[in-house]
Amino acid sequence: MSVPLSLEVEDLVKHFPVRGGLLQRRRGVVRAVDGVSFSIARGETLGLVGESGCGKTTLSRMVLKLIEPTSGRIRLGGIDVTGLSPRAMWEHRRRVQIVFQDPYSSLNPRLSAGTIVGEPLENFRLATGREKDRRVADLFIRVGLRPESMQRYAHEFSGGQRQRLGIAKALSVNPDLIVADEPVSALDVSVRAQVLNLMITLQEELKLAYLFVSHDLAIVRHVSHRIAVMYLGRIVELADKRALFANPLHPYTEALLAAAPVPDPARRRAKRIILAGDVPSPMRPPSGCRFHTRCPYAEPACRVTDPPLLDVAPGHQVACLMRPAGGGVRPVARSNGSRDRFL
């Protein structure tokens, strides 16, 4: 294990009970995340893609310990934080920070920008008074904002600048891991590039690990080292980004790649695979392979057998019965996840 791991997630499950009726009886469970394992090394970006309802937000909220997993383990920098009480968790919270999707609703309109960015420093008792102001000013410079703008309020900043504030706030407590949930999807194309470049630069300078959640494949491809594709609470494919784009093995990955519009009219509609239907309800996931209801390659076996996530090439895992055909397939030992695959 040459590269230290920032985050390890092992067989993580989150079921939300659904209650209803007069007595609020339990009527079922939403299997939002249903057995997910991965790891992220220092300085690495893991892209997490999938459509709405696939569980990517629930997963990132568990990593942030905003919600407790139903089962499974979360390790931050080698320390198991799964069952920690809020008090015991407190000293580990600093390690994971979040950058939100919407820079308009995630900043307090009544606080000055400097106060917002400096708040975590006070919360974690890392700095106060003049020392705090100095560190906040440094953070402003680091994310490309003028320190003079510390006195201004959130509404005086543009969308891109607000996202820089959100990043500065996340960085203030020197985290190891940043969970970025759709960090640029509320931004316009021209500003998006600025924020993505900033995130990549900061990562390289500070050796940050990113869990980068997005529905936009082109962006995930740009920022990630490895990519995990989720469907209905499961990872269906996880691979180095080059392998994933050059050789997608799961039919869902293939369909996602084909569905993403490409800004080049010359390549128009050369490769459309249009998936029929909608994503099934995570309350009643289909039997067998969860994708079989929409899969163009489904065989009878897919309706029965739930495919495990298997290694098909070094660092390339796929959960599909149909691929690859033939042998040489071995199950991934759950305990060691995919730890040595980065670099």
Add this chain to the structure above:
Amino acid sequence: MSPLLEVRDLQTHFFTRDGVVRAVDGVSFHLSPGETLGIVGESGCGKSVTALSILRLIAPETGRIVGGSIRFGGRELTTLSNEEMRELRGHKIAMIFQEPMTSLNPVLNIGTQIAESVVRHLRLPWRAARDRAREMLELVRIADPKQRLAEYPHQLSGGMRQRVMIAIALCCNPQVLIADEPTTALDVTIQAQILDLMLDLKEKLGTAIILITHDLGIVAETCERVFVMYAGRMVEEAPAASLFAQPRHPYTRGLLRALPRDEAGSDPTGARPRLTEIPGIVPALTQPIPGCAFVPRCAFAVERCRASPPVLTETAPAHLVSCWETARVAEAVA
């Protein structure tokens, strides 16, 4: 072919406490029968206001069309009475919006919502209108159309709601369909279904489409002709192939270069190249902009750009650019 819709020098302004917002500031374009025209630009560039102006849906208490003309089928829309406009909307010119949940009425079933406009515009009796509604659901490929007629919007998925919106829009055989970010709220696989459906119906029914989007990928995949807006003005208009192959306006070039490219993923060392940024931000539209609106962010800007607004000029067949420095921009590309 004579244009179906012709917009000339359209100006729509909003009157706010902070001053006059020139949301659309001199936009001219035409739409031919059966054509797909894309309007692209970033938030606040005026693309939606252009669409709303065509349908005269600008709330009179906040803004109005202050200049220009909109001609549709030989009639001038800017001077029609409200009653005449109501006759036209949803009949000859239909529109679908970004958020299918908020555009549908939550307390009416799907069948009633489709039949409503059939009854109003085609003057069919309700029973026949409901048959028409069922046909429309079949046309937009909704399974079990008969059963769906009795359902309410909350019972449908996002993709299905957008299909219902399309059914409502197309039920009176409009000549023009304006689609404002029709797939932005949808997932990619559903987006692909909806775009495919729209193009397929366009072929079948011969409806001309104005597709408004911020997504250059969608434009590349669906539109024949595109125009790019910036700060309420048109900066470039061209056939899609020509625009993507040879963008001539510095803003269009910047937009295309700011997109993550496939090649980035194939770098053998795994290094992630930086995206090309467009520095700065969009100007406030409350201040009059004497020259080109893109000047503060443009690498090619010279004194003339600041002083007087460039004119949309044809620089290649059907390729119009609004830039004083096209020659230098072209050189820089080469």
